[in-house]
Amino acid sequence: MAKIFQRPAALTGKAFHYCPGCTHGIVHRIIAQCIDELGIREDTIGVCPVGCSVFAYEYFNCDMIEAAHGRAPAVATGVKRVLPDRVVFTYQGDGDLAAIGTAEVVHAAARGEKITTIFINNAVFGMTGGQMAPTTLVGQKTTTTPKGRDRETTGSPLRVAELLSTVEGAVYVARVSVHNPASVIRAKKAIKKAFEVQLQGLGFAIVEVLSTCPTNWGLSPVEALEWLEKNMVPIFPLGEFRKPAEWDKNGTGEGASC
Amino acid sequence: MAKIFQRPAALTGKAFHYCPGCTHGIVHRIIAQCIDELGIREDTIGVCPVGCSVFAYEYFNCDMIEAAHGRAPAVATGVKRVLPDRVVFTYQGDGDLAAIGTAEVVHAAARGEKITTIFINNAVFGMTGGQMAPTTLVGQKTTTTPKGRDRETTGSPLRVAELLSTVEGAVYVARVSVHNPASVIRAKKAIKKAFEVQLQGLGFAIVEVLSTCPTNWGLSPVEALEWLEKNMVPIFPLGEFRKPAEWDKNGTGEGASC
Amino acid sequence: MVRIYFHEERCKGCGLCVKFCPKEIIVMAEHINAMGFHPATVTDPSSCKGCAVCAWMCPDVAIELERDEVHG
Amino acid sequence: MVRIYFHEERCKGCGLCVKFCPKEIIVMAEHINAMGFHPATVTDPSSCKGCAVCAWMCPDVAIELERDEVHG
Amino acid sequence: MARVLMKGNEAFGEGAIRAGCRYFFGYPITPQSELPHFLAKRLPEIGGVYLQAESEVSAINMVYGAAAAGARVMTSSSSPGISLMQEGISYIVGAQLPCVIINVMRGGPGLGNIAPAQGDYFQATKGGGHGDYKLIVLAPASVQEIITHMQLAFDLADKYRNPVMVVGDGILGQMMEPVDLEGTGGEMAEPSKPWATTGMRGRKERNIVNSLCIVPEENEKNNLQLAAKYGEIQRSEQRWEEYGLDDAEWVLVAFGTVARVAKGVVDKARKEGIAAGLIRPITLWPFPEKAFNKVIDQVKGFLTVEMSLGQMVEDVRLCVQGRQPVRFLGRPGGMVPSVREVYEELKKMAGVKTCG
Amino acid sequence: MARVLMKGNEAFGEGAIRAGCRYFFGYPITPQSELPHFLAKRLPEIGGVYLQAESEVSAINMVYGAAAAGARVMTSSSSPGISLMQEGISYIVGAQLPCVIINVMRGGPGLGNIAPAQGDYFQATKGGGHGDYKLIVLAPASVQEIITHMQLAFDLADKYRNPVMVVGDGILGQMMEPVDLEGTGGEMAEPSKPWATTGMRGRKERNIVNSLCIVPEENEKNNLQLAAKYGEIQRSEQRWEEYGLDDAEWVLVAFGTVARVAKGVVDKARKEGIAAGLIRPITLWPFPEKAFNKVIDQVKGFLTVEMSLGQMVEDVRLCVQGRQPVRFLGRPGGMVPSVREVYEELKKMAGVKTCG
Amino acid sequence: MLEEVLIAGFGGQGIMSTGQLLAYAGMQEQKHVAWIPSYGPEMRGGTANCGITLSDTPISSPLVTEPTCLLAMNQPSFEKYAPMVVPGGIIFYNSSLINTGGISVPYPIFAIPANAIAEELGNVRVACNVLLGAYLGYSKVIPVDAAVRALEKVLPPHRHKLIPVNQKALEKGAALGREYRKGGA
């Protein structure tokens, strides 16, 4: 019997606590698949955020650290500086990374810290009850923008991939989505590259993943995927924003279409 | 007798405490000139940083607030939300704005906060004794990079103007210098525009000013200007990175060459 | 031959597998599982082409697939 | 006629005015001021063309300039 | 009498609005989320500003700015978020600005959990930030009291130009109780603030808001001025509730939610013949030592009950100064002491044999 | 005996290196800057890492990561920067990680000034962050002692898996004194850390570093485990210096720089016939109550001297429990009490008439 | 009179609002009342429960640690909380989803096919109100009418069209409760 698709070894057996249809689960799985494929599970240390994925340490089958809200890049820096030959990744939401943790991620990038960051942009603070995130779309209703986000008083969505693309130390910056099978496969490719950047010691790598929060969006899981594609993708364009210069020379990057 | 050049009314009579030749003084003066020309002194509230310009409240002849290190944009936000018809500006160094205050400035920009920020980039922490700043050049010696900043372990200079240019709410973003008379005049023009953006209620405006720190650079004041021009300008290109869309229509912006 | 397993106890009935199965052979079961959800199930396992699209989209890693190997 | 004033007590002797004066008429004085610096001064006031470059570059607002107005 | 059923967290917001607060800056955190949700809806309706900051650090500094501009302003958070505000709070104290800070405490340390706790008592009353300072700390014990405390908090903040912290816990924040809103709100006129940085607009002197004081002699003067203010507050603002204290031999000491449990214990004890009473500190700082001095000679001992490993009990000991025994019962980490266990402890202390 | 003249701030660094610390994460602040300058130079030379963080918030979280990875790691700051670390410190305690934090205290509150002060005593000893926790707090009083305390700090941190804070002030940090480095360093082998998150590499069980404990019952258990640890520390780790205590009637209590002034006072008093002595707490937490119990019946009173409005004096009162008078003399905001003024206060207390 | 009611089930079963309805109705009837939700992890979903205290005298602790009544909406809640009910207490359980497994407790325990009744009424989301109705019909702690009247206050305006179906749920439940009362009397 050949396995076509099986639970990755880099996931524990524990069932996810996420809401039905929440794509946090998909992203967890593809990260685990990448870890398996790269054979780095026993070298890997993951850092979880505070957000819905706060329990990620129960799911990834490797050493794990729970960071304070927004500080995962700083925690990962501490680990990586002590253990430069290990693989360190952070998994962070848009409240965690793009609000309270803005300085930490910008400076991990600026230092060219050799870590991999997976950034889940679901346009909302999921865990705390659906408040506005820096990535919330203009007009989007949340519990703290009951009439929809108003550009005049609260501004417009922060585009993290674009922001970090201006930072030299951020050598791999991509934005992907998981709203259909093709995009999931592209997301996995990007995440794998983000780990490869670290394995090659090139610098900071981040993959922003557009993700759903059916619960706080007030949509069914399937509707949520559609809403993401229709509303988020135009505001948060997908693609690879930065790739290591080295790759252009030796062709490790498998093409820009992710 | 016609005044050709006189001390602006928006400066108090107090002598600056800055080191000889420190260009903080030049920038203070051109800000004060802009305030005078716009006739807004009695409407203006300034917010000082923690850094060498921590005593700026003794120099600007208007209401002033001393903020905690890095938090001037948050403090200014608090003021502006209470007093939307006043003019609020922050004056911040590169430790203050580009290190500890990264999140505050990015999010003031993202909200399109209607404030004006003058950002003094002197590639070093002046006040505390010449430590590395996020804007320190690769190879530059500081008290915490005694062998010169090493790209491999500490990354490369953060380009704040470029970073904030990716943020929609930052409607005016310029980088200027003060290393010679022509650049000082251009700097003043940019600062005036940054106040006009606020007066027109368009959003967040920031002017990054390349500035000297002769003391911590270990150079004479004149050498420091030369060092700035030769070493900093190539890394931190001058220019207007963003201008209000409105200006392109009605021509308020006076051309891109600042 | 393809074998598809639904780990029913992990299924939250989100319907993403249903939505994306190109053969449209996945449905929600009548009964509810221990978590209170109607789990997904395959109506006609023999039509499953083993594309694993369902598994790729499942947020709860509730689906696994195997193929009988032909030795010889 | 242009009148140039150096507020000697504010001058820190940085030399920026000296460096940029197109007429090269600014020098550092021999004596030191209350802060312990040699203040800048103009050698030949009548050559000053009132361009104010010195004042624009002075970090300590130590220089002011006036011009006699011609009334009539 | 128009009574409405209201969540504690919403009552913080409703009380603030009735006290004339129009500015809120904060960052979401459980278990106080209903408060920002409430204000995000209500403040814009009445011309106020609800602004979600990018972090608690930013929020407290926005509060600093708004207070400097002369506004009645507040923020709210829960334990980890309040820890992040410590520098900002110290600055607000140093600049002598009024504002109100709410801490709906949760289990710690670290990320802990979101269950009710009182483990931030030291942080609130002793000063979690740097330097010598005090916050006025109020501890309401019911939803109704939250409403009245918000008025009190803003009034005290303005009167003394000092931040006031109002502490609750997850239970108080999440529970619903009837509240009577009649007669609440707007009683004390908001004082004028000639020191506020509002732009000069004809004013002769510049206003400067600042906590920098580089010359030690001058900073000492500032500190002594703060100390004088704190002395005045200690003399004038001690507040507490007494319950069955008149003839009490055994006195429970508890605040907030736990004080409600303690009341149940007093009732139970009285029924079973133990002369129990309760001191419920309403101001945690200034700590109501007057209440202790009043009864110190009449009672046989104190039992302090907290949702912590024992923090307020130090202040009780400082009041009692060895003159009577002081015992402690605490449940840390998000657990709530039950009437039964507190009663058992009281009995032990009172020397009553437990039957069975 | 190779003595070298060394700045206190450099001694923090030298002592750390001798104690086996190879990782420093921090953000510059006066008056401790010489410490990062020193380590920025020294650590890379010996294969260590000096990393300047973008803020104190980031620095303490880097420390958290490095400690999780099993390293001996430290950070350093001064008052406002330490306030910003409060959340992170609470997390480190919650996750039971060892590390060393230095606070070279300055005048507060707010921006205050950079003069020496002790106004962060409460923050250090009571817990400026949220939740029930304690730091072990050491207070060296000389440059030589800084060296030995750094070894002690790392050893205690590892032994108890708890952060240790070493507090100084601007004077101690900036002053130079001779130090004898012989015999310092590397005495206790660094313990193995099987709990560290180093990547599994053959290890069977995953290691998880965490302070989240969502179920109150379990979080309570964690808290009680911490409490047990703290009890053990209180029993085993109280440290203090006695000076002229054997026959003292009047006991000064002071730590750090002020204790040196107090020694001068003891000398002066003894000369003039007053039986003065000194208790110098070396561990501010656990507070050395054993020292007080020893002398409580022999003495006539305590005079606590601090560079603050009065913080440690509360712990003195808690020890003394009304059994003897406790007085306080403090200079806040960056001022240092002089031998003369402390002596005058002592004389007043001892009832000696001041001549003239 | 002191009633401590615990309502427990899955998130989404309307547990919280049924609890608020009871509290609101109690308040209108001049009782002292308190409503308190239970704590779960910060995220959505999972179990939900709340406690309501109704009393003639001021309420000391609002926590329901020794419930006098349990309204159990699903199996795990039933299993977890049934043993906590005090002697002299009472349980109503949603027999559409709960299998009591022949549990024997020293107090009345009544099966109410709440889901089935709610589905009959055309809206499964009112199932919890069926249980509440049963409790009120049985115990008379407050009149069912009071709960019906409170619907208007507790449901947000855009849900007022659901008042009739909720009312029916309460009344259907109450009828069953009264039946049990008679049966038990």
Add this chain to the structure above:
Amino acid sequence: MLEEVLIAGFGGQGIMSTGQLLAYAGMQEQKHVAWIPSYGPEMRGGTANCGITLSDTPISSPLVTEPTCLLAMNQPSFEKYAPMVVPGGIIFYNSSLINTGGISVPYPIFAIPANAIAEELGNVRVACNVLLGAYLGYSKVIPVDAAVRALEKVLPPHRHKLIPVNQKALEKGAALGREYRKGGA
């Protein structure tokens, strides 16, 4: 023996390193020593001063609040600190920059043209060491030699070429100090 020496002047006059030289020399001579800088605002420039304590017994407070000796390098320092010197103390001042204005104090006060001497030696930056030399020549608190030997320890290696000029400054000063001693004796 307990000497508390205060050295004060402008930033950049070498105040701090002269103080460290004295402390280092004292340590070599088996004294208990402490050196402490004064505090100014966090930024550069302005005034600089430091205090050195030399003692035969352990030093309690390292702060120099009641100096037994003042080495004053500029006018403001002289004016500020001269009145603080204790009875029985002594002052050496840089008469190249300081005008004492006929001040009368109840203890010896000696003019040393430190800048002039240093300029003669070809390096104005050694002026402060001239003052130190004078003090040591006069008081013999430690031998001038000890200070000369300490130069090697206090100056960073890349400044060792400046040892001779510093040595000369110390010695020139010491000679003057000895003169004064004789004169005063």
